[in-house]
Amino acid sequence: MTAVAKKAQYNLNKLHKRLRRHVGKAIADFNMIEEGDRVMVCLSGGADSYTMLDILMQLQQTAPVSFSLHVVNLDQKQPGFPEHVLPEYLDKLGVDYHILEEDTYSVVKRVIPENKTTCGLCSRLRRGILYRFAKEQAYTKIALGHHREDIIETLFLNMFYGGKLKSMPPKLKSDDGQNIVIRPLAYCPETDIKHYAESQAFPIIPCNLCGSQENLQRQAIKTMLQEWNRKFPGRVETIFTSLQNTVSSHLLDTSQFDFSFSDATEKTSLLDSTDWLLNKQNSD
Numbered sequence: 360m361t362a363v364a365k366k367a368q369y370n371l372n373k374l375h376k377r378l379r380r381h382v383g384k385a386i387a388d389f390n391m392i393e394e395g396d397r398v399m400v401c402l403s404g405g406a407d408s409y410t411m412l413d414i415l416m417q418l419q420q421t422a423p424v425s426f427s428l429h430v431v432n433l434d435q436k437q438p439g440f441p442e443h444v445l446p447e448y449l450d451k452l453g454v455d456y457h458i459l460e461e462d463t464y465s466v467v468k469r470v471i472p473e474n475k476t477t478c479g480l481c482s483r484l485r486r487g488i489l490y491r492f493a494k495e496q497a498y499t500k501i502a503l504g505h506h507r508e509d510i511i512e513t514l515f516l517n518m519f520y521g522g523k524l525k526s527m528p529p530k531l532k533s534d535d536g537q538n539i540v541i542r543p544l545a546y547c548p549e550t551d552i553k554h555y556a557e558s559q560a561f562p563i564i565p566c567n568l569c570g571s572q573e574n575l576q577r578q579a580i581k582t583m584l585q586e587w588n589r590k591f592p593g594r595v596e597t598i599f600t601s602l603q604n605t606v607s608s609h610l611l612d613t614s615q616f617d618f619s620f621s622d623a624t625e626k627t628s629l630l631d632s633t634d635w636l637l638n639k640q641n642s643d
Contacts, residue, residue, distance in 0.1 A: 371558050378555055381546035382414045389530040391541040392500065396426040398541075399498035401489060402456075403432070404445055404564030406556035407504035411544050413559065415502065416454070429498060430456035433485055435463045444562050457496075461488050476575055490538050505542045508549040511598050512580045520576055524610070526602055 360368070386392050400415060402408045415428055432445050442458075449456045463484040467477045493501050505527055514526040529545035532538070544552065556563065587594045607616040 374551060374555055374558070378410065378414055378547055378551055379417065382411075382543045383418060385529055385543055385545045386418070386541075389541070389545075391530055391543060392422070392424065392426050394424040394426070396424075396499045397497065398426055398428050398500045398502050399489075399493050399496070400428050400430045400502045401432075401504070402430050402445060402449075403504070404562075405504070406553055406561065406563060407506055407544060409559070409561035409563070410547075410552045410555050411502060411504040412454075413555075413561075415543060416452075428454060429496070430454050431489065431492065432456070432458050433488060434458055434460045435481070435485065436460070437464045441564060444564055448562050457492075459488060459492060463488070478575060478577075490533060490535075494537050499539065501538055501540045503540060503542050504544055506544040506547045506549050506552055507599055508581070508584070508595070510542075510545060510602070511584065511595060512577055514598070514602065515580045515583070516576060519580070524612075 392398060398415070400408075400412050402412060412428070412430060419426065419428060430449055434440060434442060446456075446458060461484075463481060466484060467481050471477045471480055489501065510527045510529075514524075517523045517525050527542070529542045531540045533540065584595055584598075610616070
């Protein structure tokens, strides 16, 4: 093996260990997988979900708890979808899997006007189908392949377009309380996942079967973050760290922090500050 090949293999080993460490830490931090869990792994055919399945299968061999993995793919009948790719890949792995066939593509095209973003309705339909199937099969957890950048982008999407300070949680109970969603790749950088997927030669199915969606709000946020990170390296990591260090008393949401406290010392301090400000303004 040449020196170049040795270095490449060394870097690949480091990448592999880093991803396993991130996934293991996320599972432990958020109690994602417990003894006896039947985990439904949602496989879309993208780099993220392939990587998630690959790492979970490895961790399954050494985890201190016993759990099973059940792969599910939703064929939404987009024109050109290569139906043979995932079954062939999963047959080689020898894992339990289901291919669900639901023509949500026709529904989306009928409801959404031409040249409008389809991803919102598409994702809601997909989520409903997967939630229902998970309940029918008595799966205890639903694993999705969202990574660190997905979480950060969702934060800014909610801030810019929704007026809410919230993101995409690593672990979530569905609104009806029937399903628990986990995101094992929550700590994994997108670039690491892409490099790992390339090294493993996963049979990627591109997510452009519905046509061009260049004007997506999420894409605008992604571009913004990428530009920030080019100008200020490390900014994305800092933003992600901030999501783990929230201080509700220093925000403005009265439902999250009780601002009705009253203390004589604080009152005096506040009055003194107000008097000082008023005197300064009068003297000016």
